[in-house]
Amino acid sequence: MLLDFDRLGWWKWMLVSITALVTLFLLLPIIFIAALSFGSSQWLIFPPPGWTLRWYEDLFADPRWLQSAWVSAKVAGAVTILSVVLGLLASLSLTRGRFRGREALRALFITPMILPVVVLAVALYAFFLRIGLSGTFVGFVLAHLVLALPFSIISISNALEGFDKSIEDAAILCGASPWEARLRVTLPAISHGLFAAAVFSFLVSWDEVVVAIFMASPTLQTLPVKIWTTLRQDLTPVIAAASTLLVLLTVGLMLLSLLVRKALKR
Amino acid sequence: MAIVADTRGNSAFASMSYWRVSGIGYAVPALLLLLAFFVLPVLALLLRSVLEPEPGLGNYAALLGSTTYLRIFLNTFLVSAVVTVLSVVIGFPVAWTLAIMPRRWAAVVFAVILLSMWTNLLARTYAWMVLLQRTGFINRTLINLGVIDQPLALVNNLTGVTIGMTYIMLPFVILPLRGVIKAIDPAIPQAASVCGATRWQCLTRILIPLALPGVAAGALMVFVMSLGYFVTPALLGGTSNMMLAEMIAQFVQSLVNWGMGGAAAFVLLVVTLAIYALQLRLFGVGRLGQQGN
Numbered sequence: 001m002l003l004d005f006d007r008l009g010w011w012k013w014m015l016v017s018i019t020a021l022v023t024l025f026l027l028l029p030i031i032f033i034a035a036l037s038f039g040s041s042q043w044l045i046f047p048p049p050g051w052t053l054r055w056y057e058d059l060f061a062d063p064r065w066l067q068s069a070w071v072s073a074k075v076a077g078a079v080t081i082l083s084v085v086l087g088l089l090a091s092l093s094l095t096r097g098r099f100r101g102r103e104a105l106r107a108l109f110i111t112p113m114i115l116p117v118v119v120l121a122v123a124l125y126a127f128f129l130r131i132g133l134s135g136t137f138v139g140f141v142l143a144h145l146v147l148a149l150p151f152s153i154i155s156i157s158n159a160l161e162g163f164d165k166s167i168e169d170a171a172i173l174c175g176a177s178p179w180e181a182r183l184r185v186t187l188p189a190i191s192h193g194l195f196a197a198a199v200f201s202f203l204v205s206w207d208e209v210v211v212a213i214f215m216a217s218p219t220l221q222t223l224p225v226k227i228w229t230t231l232r233q234d235l236t237p238v239i240a241a242a243s244t245l246l247v248l249l250t251v252g253l254m255l256l257s258l259l260v261r262k263a264l265k266r
Numbered sequence: 267m268a269i270v271a272d273t274r275g276n277s278a279f280a281s282m283s284y285w286r287v288s289g290i291g292y293a294v295p296a297l298l299l300l301l302a303f304f305v306l307p308v309l310a311l312l313l314r315s316v317l318e319p320e321p322g323l324g325n326y327a328a329l330l331g332s333t334t335y336l337r338i339f340l341n342t343f344l345v346s347a348v349v350t351v352l353s354v355v356i357g358f359p360v361a362w363t364l365a366i367m368p369r370r371w372a373a374v375v376f377a378v379i380l381l382s383m384w385t386n387l388l389a390r391t392y393a394w395m396v397l398l399q400r401t402g403f404i405n406r407t408l409i410n411l412g413v414i415d416q417p418l419a420l421v422n423n424l425t426g427v428t429i430g431m432t433y434i435m436l437p438f439v440i441l442p443l444r445g446v447i448k449a450i451d452p453a454i455p456q457a458a459s460v461c462g463a464t465r466w467q468c469l470t471r472i473l474i475p476l477a478l479p480g481v482a483a484g485a486l487m488v489f490v491m492s493l494g495y496f497v498t499p500a501l502l503g504g505t506s507n508m509m510l511a512e513m514i515a516q517f518v519q520s521l522v523n524w525g526m527g528g529a530a531a532f533v534l535l536v537v538t539l540a541i542y543a544l545q546l547r548l549f550g551v552g553r554l555g556q557q558g559n
Binding site: 003005015023025030033087089093115120121123125126142207210227228254 | 377524
Protein backbone atom coordinates (compact mmCIF):
# COMPACT_ATOMS: atom_id res chain seq x y z
CA MET A 1 0.00 0.00 0.00
CA LEU A 2 3.01 2.28 0.39
CA LEU A 3 3.51 1.94 -3.33
CA ASP A 4 -0.13 2.52 -4.23
CA PHE A 5 -0.65 6.24 -4.62
CA ASP A 6 -4.39 6.21 -3.98
CA ARG A 7 -4.22 4.14 -0.82
CA LEU A 8 -1.66 6.17 1.05
CA GLY A 9 -4.20 8.14 3.08
CA TRP A 10 -2.88 11.36 4.58
CA TRP A 11 0.67 10.27 3.77
CA LYS A 12 -0.21 10.95 0.18
CA TRP A 13 -0.74 14.64 0.90
CA MET A 14 2.45 14.81 2.93
CA LEU A 15 4.44 13.30 0.06
CA VAL A 16 2.73 15.49 -2.51
CA SER A 17 3.49 18.64 -0.51
CA ILE A 18 7.15 17.72 -0.10
CA THR A 19 7.41 17.03 -3.82
CA ALA A 20 5.64 20.28 -4.67
CA LEU A 21 8.02 22.23 -2.40
CA VAL A 22 11.11 20.58 -3.88
CA THR A 23 9.81 21.20 -7.40
CA LEU A 24 9.36 24.88 -6.50
CA PHE A 25 12.85 24.92 -4.97
CA LEU A 26 14.27 23.54 -8.23
CA LEU A 27 12.30 26.00 -10.30
CA LEU A 28 12.83 29.09 -8.11
CA PRO A 29 16.31 30.16 -9.29
CA ILE A 30 15.36 29.73 -12.93
CA ILE A 31 12.20 31.84 -12.69
CA PHE A 32 14.07 34.30 -10.52
CA ILE A 33 16.85 35.06 -13.01
CA ALA A 34 14.37 35.29 -15.87
CA ALA A 35 12.35 37.89 -13.93
CA LEU A 36 15.44 39.84 -12.85
CA SER A 37 16.78 40.01 -16.39
CA PHE A 38 13.77 42.23 -17.25
CA GLY A 39 13.88 44.11 -13.93
CA SER A 40 15.03 47.72 -13.88
CA SER A 41 16.97 47.43 -10.61
CA GLN A 42 20.73 47.50 -10.96
CA TRP A 43 20.94 45.92 -7.50
CA LEU A 44 18.72 43.00 -8.49
CA ILE A 45 15.90 43.87 -6.11
CA PHE A 46 13.02 41.41 -6.27
CA PRO A 47 10.25 42.00 -7.11
CA PRO A 48 11.70 44.53 -9.56
CA PRO A 49 10.53 48.16 -9.22
CA GLY A 50 10.05 48.40 -13.00
CA TRP A 51 10.67 46.57 -16.23
CA THR A 52 13.31 47.18 -18.88
CA LEU A 53 15.16 45.57 -21.79
CA ARG A 54 18.32 47.48 -20.89
CA TRP A 55 20.33 44.43 -19.81
CA TYR A 56 19.66 42.68 -23.08
CA GLU A 57 20.75 45.83 -24.94
CA ASP A 58 23.95 45.93 -22.87
CA LEU A 59 24.51 42.25 -23.58
CA PHE A 60 24.26 42.63 -27.33
CA ALA A 61 26.14 45.95 -27.34
CA ASP A 62 29.26 44.29 -25.91
CA PRO A 63 30.87 42.33 -28.77
CA ARG A 64 32.76 40.09 -26.31
CA TRP A 65 29.55 38.33 -25.27
CA LEU A 66 28.66 37.46 -28.84
CA GLN A 67 32.23 36.53 -29.68
CA SER A 68 32.48 34.15 -26.74
CA ALA A 69 29.09 32.62 -27.59
CA TRP A 70 30.32 32.07 -31.14
CA VAL A 71 33.53 30.43 -29.87
CA SER A 72 31.42 28.18 -27.62
CA ALA A 73 29.17 27.20 -30.51
CA LYS A 74 32.12 26.38 -32.76
CA VAL A 75 33.91 24.35 -30.09
CA ALA A 76 30.72 22.50 -29.14
CA GLY A 77 29.91 21.81 -32.79
CA ALA A 78 33.34 20.33 -33.47
CA VAL A 79 33.20 18.33 -30.23
CA THR A 80 29.76 16.97 -31.13
CA ILE A 81 30.84 15.67 -34.53
CA LEU A 82 34.10 14.14 -33.31
CA SER A 83 32.49 12.69 -30.20
CA VAL A 84 29.72 10.94 -32.14
CA VAL A 85 32.13 9.52 -34.74
CA LEU A 86 34.75 8.33 -32.25
CA GLY A 87 32.01 7.19 -29.88
CA LEU A 88 30.31 5.12 -32.58
CA LEU A 89 33.56 3.41 -33.55
CA ALA A 90 34.53 2.73 -29.95
CA SER A 91 31.03 1.45 -29.14
CA LEU A 92 31.12 -0.99 -32.07
CA SER A 93 34.31 -2.37 -30.65
CA LEU A 94 32.99 -2.45 -27.08
CA THR A 95 29.65 -4.11 -27.85
CA ARG A 96 30.69 -6.52 -30.61
CA GLY A 97 34.39 -7.01 -30.17
CA ARG A 98 35.74 -10.11 -28.52
CA PHE A 99 39.12 -9.33 -27.14
CA ARG A 100 40.85 -9.47 -23.83
CA GLY A 101 40.61 -6.40 -21.63
CA ARG A 102 37.32 -5.24 -23.13
CA GLU A 103 35.84 -4.44 -19.74
CA ALA A 104 39.01 -2.60 -18.73
CA LEU A 105 38.78 -0.57 -21.94
CA ARG A 106 35.16 0.26 -21.21
CA ALA A 107 36.12 1.41 -17.72
CA LEU A 108 38.91 3.59 -19.14
CA PHE A 109 36.49 5.23 -21.58
CA ILE A 110 34.06 6.10 -18.76
CA THR A 111 36.73 7.39 -16.36
CA PRO A 112 36.87 11.03 -17.56
CA MET A 113 33.20 11.33 -16.63
CA ILE A 114 33.61 10.27 -13.02
CA LEU A 115 36.92 11.91 -12.14
CA PRO A 116 36.84 15.42 -10.66
CA VAL A 117 37.03 17.80 -13.60
CA VAL A 118 39.48 20.03 -11.79
CA VAL A 119 42.13 17.29 -11.89
CA LEU A 120 41.78 16.94 -15.66
CA ALA A 121 41.71 20.73 -16.05
CA VAL A 122 44.96 21.25 -14.17
CA ALA A 123 46.67 18.29 -15.85
CA LEU A 124 45.66 19.38 -19.36
CA TYR A 125 46.59 22.98 -18.61
CA ALA A 126 50.15 21.90 -17.73
CA PHE A 127 50.33 19.60 -20.76
CA PHE A 128 48.94 22.16 -23.22
CA LEU A 129 51.29 24.86 -21.93
CA ARG A 130 54.17 22.56 -22.78
CA ILE A 131 52.99 21.56 -26.27
CA GLY A 132 51.64 24.99 -27.21
CA LEU A 133 47.93 24.13 -27.34
CA SER A 134 46.91 26.32 -24.41
CA GLY A 135 44.48 29.04 -25.42
CA THR A 136 43.90 27.54 -28.87
CA PHE A 137 40.74 26.34 -30.55
CA VAL A 138 42.22 22.86 -31.02
CA GLY A 139 43.07 22.76 -27.31
CA PHE A 140 39.47 23.57 -26.34
CA VAL A 141 38.09 20.91 -28.69
CA LEU A 142 40.48 18.19 -27.52
CA ALA A 143 39.84 18.91 -23.83
CA HIS A 144 36.07 18.95 -24.23
CA LEU A 145 36.20 15.86 -26.44
CA VAL A 146 37.79 13.90 -23.58
CA LEU A 147 34.89 14.96 -21.33
CA ALA A 148 32.15 14.38 -23.92
CA LEU A 149 33.29 10.98 -25.19
CA PRO A 150 32.02 8.93 -22.19
CA PHE A 151 28.49 10.30 -22.67
CA SER A 152 28.63 9.48 -26.35
CA ILE A 153 29.96 5.96 -25.76
CA ILE A 154 27.32 5.19 -23.12
CA SER A 155 24.43 6.42 -25.31
CA ILE A 156 25.59 4.61 -28.44
CA SER A 157 26.61 1.39 -26.64
CA ASN A 158 23.17 1.20 -25.04
CA ALA A 159 21.52 1.61 -28.45
CA LEU A 160 23.82 -0.98 -30.03
CA GLU A 161 23.14 -3.48 -27.27
CA GLY A 162 19.43 -3.13 -27.96
CA PHE A 163 19.92 -3.77 -31.67
CA ASP A 164 19.72 -7.31 -32.98
CA LYS A 165 22.94 -7.93 -34.89
CA SER A 166 21.35 -10.67 -36.96
CA ILE A 167 19.37 -8.03 -38.88
CA GLU A 168 22.66 -6.60 -40.12
CA ASP A 169 23.83 -10.12 -40.99
CA ALA A 170 20.60 -10.67 -42.89
CA ALA A 171 21.28 -7.58 -44.99
CA ILE A 172 24.74 -8.90 -45.80
CA LEU A 173 23.30 -12.28 -46.73
CA CYS A 174 20.90 -10.47 -49.05
CA GLY A 175 23.85 -8.96 -50.87
CA ALA A 176 24.71 -5.75 -49.06
CA SER A 177 28.35 -5.03 -48.44
CA PRO A 178 29.23 -4.90 -44.72
CA TRP A 179 29.60 -1.13 -44.73
CA GLU A 180 26.41 -0.74 -46.73
CA ALA A 181 24.62 -2.89 -44.15
CA ARG A 182 26.03 -0.81 -41.32
CA LEU A 183 25.17 2.52 -42.91
CA ARG A 184 21.70 1.63 -44.16
CA VAL A 185 20.51 -0.91 -41.59
CA THR A 186 22.39 -0.48 -38.32
CA LEU A 187 22.79 3.32 -38.27
CA PRO A 188 19.08 4.08 -38.78
CA ALA A 189 18.21 1.52 -36.12
CA ILE A 190 20.44 3.15 -33.51
CA SER A 191 19.70 6.75 -34.59
CA HIS A 192 18.11 7.57 -31.21
CA GLY A 193 21.39 6.63 -29.52
CA LEU A 194 23.38 8.74 -31.97
CA PHE A 195 21.06 11.67 -31.38
CA ALA A 196 21.35 11.35 -27.61
CA ALA A 197 25.13 11.17 -27.98
CA ALA A 198 25.11 14.36 -30.05
CA VAL A 199 22.89 16.27 -27.60
CA PHE A 200 24.92 15.20 -24.56
CA SER A 201 28.24 15.96 -26.27
CA PHE A 202 27.05 19.39 -27.33
CA LEU A 203 25.78 20.24 -23.84
CA VAL A 204 28.89 18.94 -22.10
CA SER A 205 31.07 21.22 -24.18
CA TRP A 206 28.69 24.19 -24.30
CA ASP A 207 28.25 24.29 -20.50
CA GLU A 208 31.75 23.28 -19.48
CA VAL A 209 33.37 25.81 -17.13
CA VAL A 210 36.32 24.36 -15.25
CA VAL A 211 38.57 23.16 -18.08
CA ALA A 212 37.61 26.24 -20.08
CA ILE A 213 38.75 28.61 -17.32
CA PHE A 214 42.22 27.09 -17.46
CA MET A 215 42.27 26.84 -21.25
CA ALA A 216 41.08 30.36 -22.04
CA SER A 217 43.35 33.13 -23.23
CA PRO A 218 42.48 36.85 -23.37
CA THR A 219 41.72 36.49 -27.06
CA LEU A 220 39.90 33.14 -27.02
CA GLN A 221 37.25 32.39 -24.43
CA THR A 222 33.99 30.49 -24.36
CA LEU A 223 30.68 31.81 -23.06
CA PRO A 224 30.96 30.14 -19.62
CA VAL A 225 34.41 31.72 -19.19
CA LYS A 226 32.95 35.13 -20.04
CA ILE A 227 30.18 34.60 -17.48
CA TRP A 228 32.71 33.41 -14.90
CA THR A 229 35.04 36.40 -15.27
CA THR A 230 32.09 38.81 -15.19
CA LEU A 231 30.65 37.08 -12.11
CA ARG A 232 33.96 37.41 -10.28
CA GLN A 233 33.78 41.21 -10.76
CA ASP A 234 30.18 41.97 -9.86
CA LEU A 235 26.64 40.63 -9.96
CA THR A 236 25.44 42.72 -12.90
CA PRO A 237 21.93 41.99 -14.30
CA VAL A 238 23.57 41.51 -17.70
CA ILE A 239 24.46 38.03 -16.46
CA ALA A 240 20.78 37.45 -15.72
CA ALA A 241 20.01 38.35 -19.32
CA ALA A 242 22.70 35.98 -20.62
CA SER A 243 21.50 33.23 -18.26
CA THR A 244 17.91 33.65 -19.38
CA LEU A 245 18.93 33.19 -23.01
CA LEU A 246 20.82 30.05 -21.97
CA VAL A 247 17.74 28.72 -20.17
CA LEU A 248 15.66 29.36 -23.30
CA LEU A 249 18.24 27.43 -25.30
CA THR A 250 17.99 24.54 -22.82
CA VAL A 251 14.20 24.50 -23.05
CA GLY A 252 14.48 24.57 -26.83
CA LEU A 253 16.89 21.64 -26.83
CA MET A 254 14.66 19.67 -24.45
CA LEU A 255 11.64 20.20 -26.70
CA LEU A 256 13.68 19.35 -29.79
CA SER A 257 14.95 16.11 -28.28
CA LEU A 258 11.40 15.22 -27.21
CA LEU A 259 10.15 15.79 -30.76
CA VAL A 260 13.04 13.89 -32.34
CA ARG A 261 12.56 11.00 -29.94
CA LYS A 262 8.88 10.82 -30.82
CA ALA A 263 9.67 11.01 -34.54
CA LEU A 264 12.31 8.30 -34.27
CA LYS A 265 10.03 6.00 -32.30
CA ARG A 266 7.39 6.10 -34.98
CA MET B 267 23.42 -17.17 -52.51
CA ALA B 268 25.67 -18.12 -55.39
CA ILE B 269 25.64 -14.55 -56.66
CA VAL B 270 26.71 -13.20 -53.30
CA ALA B 271 29.53 -15.70 -53.15
CA ASP B 272 30.64 -14.80 -56.67
CA THR B 273 30.86 -11.06 -56.21
CA ARG B 274 32.98 -11.44 -53.13
CA GLY B 275 35.04 -14.32 -54.35
CA ASN B 276 34.20 -15.86 -51.03
CA SER B 277 31.19 -17.33 -49.32
CA ALA B 278 28.87 -14.86 -47.64
CA PHE B 279 29.43 -16.52 -44.30
CA ALA B 280 33.18 -16.29 -44.55
CA SER B 281 33.04 -12.63 -45.50
CA MET B 282 30.72 -11.98 -42.58
CA SER B 283 33.02 -13.44 -40.07
CA TYR B 284 35.87 -11.53 -41.67
CA TRP B 285 34.02 -8.25 -41.25
CA ARG B 286 32.56 -8.98 -37.87
CA VAL B 287 34.22 -6.64 -35.43
CA SER B 288 36.39 -9.04 -33.57
CA GLY B 289 39.09 -6.79 -32.28
CA ILE B 290 39.98 -3.58 -30.70
CA GLY B 291 40.50 -1.85 -34.06
CA TYR B 292 37.55 0.53 -34.06
CA ALA B 293 38.34 1.67 -30.52
CA VAL B 294 41.85 2.79 -31.44
CA PRO B 295 41.09 6.45 -32.33
CA ALA B 296 39.22 7.02 -29.07
CA LEU B 297 41.87 5.09 -27.14
CA LEU B 298 44.70 7.19 -28.61
CA LEU B 299 42.80 10.37 -27.75
CA LEU B 300 42.37 9.31 -24.14
CA LEU B 301 45.97 8.12 -23.78
CA ALA B 302 47.37 11.37 -25.18
CA PHE B 303 45.01 13.89 -23.60
CA PHE B 304 43.86 12.18 -20.44
CA VAL B 305 46.11 9.41 -19.12
CA LEU B 306 49.43 11.01 -20.04
CA PRO B 307 48.66 14.53 -18.69
CA VAL B 308 47.22 13.17 -15.42
CA LEU B 309 50.22 10.90 -14.89
CA ALA B 310 52.58 13.78 -15.71
CA LEU B 311 50.85 15.96 -13.12
CA LEU B 312 51.16 13.24 -10.49
CA LEU B 313 54.84 12.84 -11.34
CA ARG B 314 55.41 16.54 -10.79
CA SER B 315 53.99 16.18 -7.27
CA VAL B 316 56.90 13.93 -6.30
CA LEU B 317 59.58 15.62 -8.45
CA GLU B 318 59.04 19.36 -7.92
CA PRO B 319 60.67 21.31 -6.42
CA GLU B 320 62.88 18.36 -5.45
CA PRO B 321 62.32 14.59 -5.63
CA GLY B 322 60.60 13.15 -2.57
CA LEU B 323 57.35 13.30 -0.69
CA GLY B 324 57.92 16.85 0.60
CA ASN B 325 54.76 18.19 -1.03
CA TYR B 326 52.60 15.56 0.63
CA ALA B 327 54.22 16.23 3.99
CA ALA B 328 53.58 19.95 3.58
CA LEU B 329 49.98 19.30 2.52
CA LEU B 330 49.11 16.99 5.40
CA GLY B 331 51.25 18.78 7.98
CA SER B 332 49.73 22.24 7.76
CA THR B 333 46.63 23.23 9.68
CA THR B 334 45.57 25.60 6.86
CA TYR B 335 45.42 22.78 4.36
CA LEU B 336 43.94 20.32 6.83
CA ARG B 337 41.15 22.80 7.48
CA ILE B 338 40.42 22.90 3.76
CA PHE B 339 40.26 19.09 3.67
CA LEU B 340 37.98 19.14 6.70
CA ASN B 341 35.71 21.81 5.15
CA THR B 342 35.47 19.78 1.97
CA PHE B 343 34.53 16.57 3.76
CA LEU B 344 32.10 18.34 6.06
CA VAL B 345 30.26 20.18 3.28
CA SER B 346 30.17 17.05 1.10
CA ALA B 347 28.77 14.99 3.97
CA VAL B 348 26.08 17.55 4.84
CA VAL B 349 25.13 17.96 1.16
CA THR B 350 24.89 14.18 0.82
CA VAL B 351 22.64 13.78 3.87
CA LEU B 352 20.40 16.68 2.80
CA SER B 353 20.13 15.39 -0.76
CA VAL B 354 19.14 11.91 0.39
CA VAL B 355 16.70 13.07 3.09
CA ILE B 356 14.99 15.54 0.73
CA GLY B 357 15.38 13.38 -2.35
CA PHE B 358 13.91 10.15 -0.93
CA PRO B 359 10.30 11.32 -0.51
CA VAL B 360 10.42 13.04 -3.90
CA ALA B 361 11.75 9.92 -5.63
CA TRP B 362 9.10 7.86 -3.85
CA THR B 363 6.30 10.19 -4.93
CA LEU B 364 7.64 10.38 -8.46
CA ALA B 365 7.67 6.58 -8.68
CA ILE B 366 4.01 6.16 -7.77
CA MET B 367 2.18 9.37 -8.63
CA PRO B 368 -0.14 9.61 -11.66
CA ARG B 369 1.80 9.83 -14.86
CA ARG B 370 0.70 13.27 -15.93
CA TRP B 371 1.85 14.92 -12.67
CA ALA B 372 5.05 12.92 -12.65
CA ALA B 373 5.84 14.21 -16.15
CA VAL B 374 5.61 17.81 -14.88
CA VAL B 375 7.91 17.18 -11.92
CA PHE B 376 10.23 15.26 -14.21
CA ALA B 377 10.41 18.14 -16.69
CA VAL B 378 11.31 20.58 -13.90
CA ILE B 379 14.07 18.28 -12.63
CA LEU B 380 15.52 17.91 -16.11
CA LEU B 381 15.27 21.65 -16.75
CA SER B 382 17.15 22.43 -13.56
CA MET B 383 19.77 19.79 -14.34
CA TRP B 384 20.31 21.02 -17.88
CA THR B 385 20.35 24.72 -17.09
CA ASN B 386 23.84 26.18 -17.27
CA LEU B 387 25.67 25.61 -13.99
CA LEU B 388 26.90 29.20 -13.83
CA ALA B 389 23.39 30.51 -14.41
CA ARG B 390 22.10 28.45 -11.47
CA THR B 391 24.97 29.46 -9.22
CA TYR B 392 24.51 33.11 -10.18
CA ALA B 393 20.84 32.85 -9.21
CA TRP B 394 21.80 31.57 -5.76
CA MET B 395 24.42 34.28 -5.31
CA VAL B 396 21.71 36.87 -5.93
CA LEU B 397 19.00 35.09 -3.92
CA LEU B 398 21.21 34.59 -0.87
CA GLN B 399 23.01 37.92 -0.67
CA ARG B 400 22.43 40.28 2.28
CA THR B 401 19.87 42.36 0.43
CA GLY B 402 18.64 39.37 -1.54
CA PHE B 403 15.14 38.01 -1.93
CA ILE B 404 15.40 35.45 0.87
CA ASN B 405 16.73 37.83 3.52
CA ARG B 406 14.21 40.54 2.57
CA THR B 407 11.33 38.09 2.67
CA LEU B 408 12.37 36.74 6.08
CA ILE B 409 12.72 40.31 7.43
CA ASN B 410 9.37 41.36 5.97
CA LEU B 411 7.74 38.34 7.54
CA GLY B 412 9.28 39.30 10.86
CA VAL B 413 11.20 36.04 11.22
CA ILE B 414 14.54 37.84 11.60
CA ASP B 415 15.66 41.40 12.40
CA GLN B 416 19.09 41.37 10.81
CA PRO B 417 19.91 39.83 7.41
CA LEU B 418 21.46 36.38 7.76
CA ALA B 419 24.89 35.71 6.30
CA LEU B 420 23.85 33.13 3.71
CA VAL B 421 26.56 33.59 1.14
CA ASN B 422 30.38 33.77 1.19
CA ASN B 423 30.33 31.02 3.80
CA LEU B 424 29.78 27.29 3.97
CA THR B 425 26.00 27.76 4.42
CA GLY B 426 25.81 29.24 0.95
CA VAL B 427 27.95 26.47 -0.51
CA THR B 428 25.75 23.84 1.14
CA ILE B 429 22.51 25.35 -0.20
CA GLY B 430 23.89 25.76 -3.72
CA MET B 431 25.42 22.29 -3.82
CA THR B 432 22.29 20.59 -2.47
CA TYR B 433 20.32 22.31 -5.21
CA ILE B 434 22.70 20.93 -7.83
CA MET B 435 22.97 17.41 -6.39
CA LEU B 436 19.26 16.70 -5.69
CA PRO B 437 18.46 15.44 -9.21
CA PHE B 438 21.37 12.98 -9.00
CA VAL B 439 19.67 11.34 -6.02
CA ILE B 440 16.08 11.63 -7.17
CA LEU B 441 16.44 10.17 -10.68
CA PRO B 442 18.24 6.88 -9.89
CA LEU B 443 16.32 6.39 -6.64
CA ARG B 444 13.02 6.76 -8.47
CA GLY B 445 14.06 3.86 -10.70
CA VAL B 446 14.96 1.69 -7.73
CA ILE B 447 11.65 2.36 -5.95
CA LYS B 448 9.70 1.83 -9.15
CA ALA B 449 11.29 -1.60 -9.48
CA ILE B 450 10.03 -2.72 -6.04
CA ASP B 451 7.07 -5.08 -6.26
CA PRO B 452 4.05 -3.24 -4.74
CA ALA B 453 2.80 -6.61 -3.46
CA ILE B 454 5.57 -6.73 -0.83
CA PRO B 455 4.46 -3.73 1.28
CA GLN B 456 0.89 -4.77 0.51
CA ALA B 457 1.52 -8.20 2.02
CA ALA B 458 3.11 -6.64 5.09
CA SER B 459 0.12 -4.43 5.71
CA VAL B 460 -2.26 -7.33 5.23
CA CYS B 461 -0.28 -9.15 7.89
CA GLY B 462 -0.84 -6.27 10.25
CA ALA B 463 2.19 -4.04 9.84
CA THR B 464 1.54 -0.35 10.42
CA ARG B 465 2.38 2.15 7.73
CA TRP B 466 5.44 3.25 9.66
CA GLN B 467 6.65 -0.35 9.99
CA CYS B 468 6.08 -0.82 6.25
CA LEU B 469 8.24 2.23 5.58
CA THR B 470 11.12 1.50 7.94
CA ARG B 471 11.21 -2.27 7.63
CA ILE B 472 10.30 -2.76 3.98
CA LEU B 473 10.44 0.25 1.68
CA ILE B 474 13.63 1.82 3.05
CA PRO B 475 15.58 -1.47 3.26
CA LEU B 476 14.52 -2.42 -0.26
CA ALA B 477 15.50 1.02 -1.59
CA LEU B 478 18.76 1.05 0.35
CA PRO B 479 21.05 0.00 -2.55
CA GLY B 480 19.70 2.94 -4.54
CA VAL B 481 20.08 5.29 -1.57
CA ALA B 482 23.66 4.18 -0.96
CA ALA B 483 24.61 4.42 -4.63
CA GLY B 484 23.10 7.90 -4.91
CA ALA B 485 24.72 9.02 -1.66
CA LEU B 486 28.18 7.80 -2.65
CA MET B 487 27.85 9.49 -6.02
CA VAL B 488 26.78 12.81 -4.53
CA PHE B 489 29.52 12.64 -1.91
CA VAL B 490 32.27 11.98 -4.41
CA MET B 491 30.98 14.61 -6.86
CA SER B 492 30.84 17.16 -4.05
CA LEU B 493 34.42 16.45 -2.97
CA GLY B 494 35.79 17.59 -6.30
CA TYR B 495 33.30 20.34 -7.13
CA PHE B 496 34.89 23.59 -8.19
CA VAL B 497 32.49 26.20 -9.52
CA THR B 498 29.78 26.43 -6.88
CA PRO B 499 32.07 26.42 -3.79
CA ALA B 500 34.37 28.96 -5.44
CA LEU B 501 31.50 31.37 -6.17
CA LEU B 502 29.27 30.86 -3.11
CA GLY B 503 31.99 30.17 -0.56
CA GLY B 504 34.02 33.34 -0.79
CA THR B 505 37.77 33.55 -0.34
CA SER B 506 38.05 32.43 3.29
CA ASN B 507 36.13 29.16 2.89
CA MET B 508 38.09 27.40 0.23
CA MET B 509 37.37 23.81 -0.71
CA LEU B 510 39.72 21.21 -2.16
CA ALA B 511 39.12 21.78 -5.88
CA GLU B 512 39.61 25.53 -5.53
CA MET B 513 42.78 24.93 -3.55
CA ILE B 514 44.19 22.85 -6.42
CA ALA B 515 43.32 25.61 -8.87
CA GLN B 516 44.92 28.23 -6.61
CA PHE B 517 48.17 26.27 -6.29
CA VAL B 518 48.45 26.11 -10.05
CA GLN B 519 47.03 29.44 -11.20
CA SER B 520 47.95 31.94 -8.49
CA LEU B 521 50.94 30.34 -6.79
CA VAL B 522 52.31 28.47 -9.84
CA ASN B 523 53.28 25.69 -7.45
CA TRP B 524 52.88 22.60 -9.61
CA GLY B 525 54.30 20.28 -6.98
CA MET B 526 51.71 21.17 -4.37
CA GLY B 527 48.94 21.37 -6.98
CA GLY B 528 49.82 17.90 -8.21
CA ALA B 529 49.94 16.51 -4.67
CA ALA B 530 46.50 17.95 -3.80
CA ALA B 531 45.11 16.63 -7.10
CA PHE B 532 46.53 13.21 -6.31
CA VAL B 533 44.86 13.18 -2.87
CA LEU B 534 41.53 14.06 -4.48
CA LEU B 535 42.07 11.43 -7.16
CA VAL B 536 42.86 8.68 -4.67
CA VAL B 537 39.86 9.47 -2.48
CA THR B 538 37.56 9.58 -5.53
CA LEU B 539 38.82 6.30 -6.95
CA ALA B 540 38.63 4.63 -3.53
CA ILE B 541 34.96 5.61 -3.19
CA TYR B 542 34.17 4.39 -6.70
CA ALA B 543 35.97 1.13 -5.99
CA LEU B 544 33.79 0.76 -2.90
CA GLN B 545 30.71 1.46 -4.99
CA LEU B 546 31.75 -1.14 -7.57
CA ARG B 547 32.36 -3.66 -4.82
CA LEU B 548 28.94 -3.01 -3.35
CA PHE B 549 26.78 -2.60 -6.43
CA GLY B 550 28.64 -3.85 -9.51
CA VAL B 551 29.37 -2.03 -12.76
CA GLY B 552 25.77 -1.43 -13.80
CA ARG B 553 25.26 1.77 -11.89
CA LEU B 554 28.29 3.59 -13.19
CA GLY B 555 26.48 4.25 -16.44
CA GLN B 556 23.91 6.43 -14.72
CA GLN B 557 26.23 9.11 -13.53
CA GLY B 558 26.36 12.65 -14.70
CA ASN B 559 29.08 15.11 -14.08
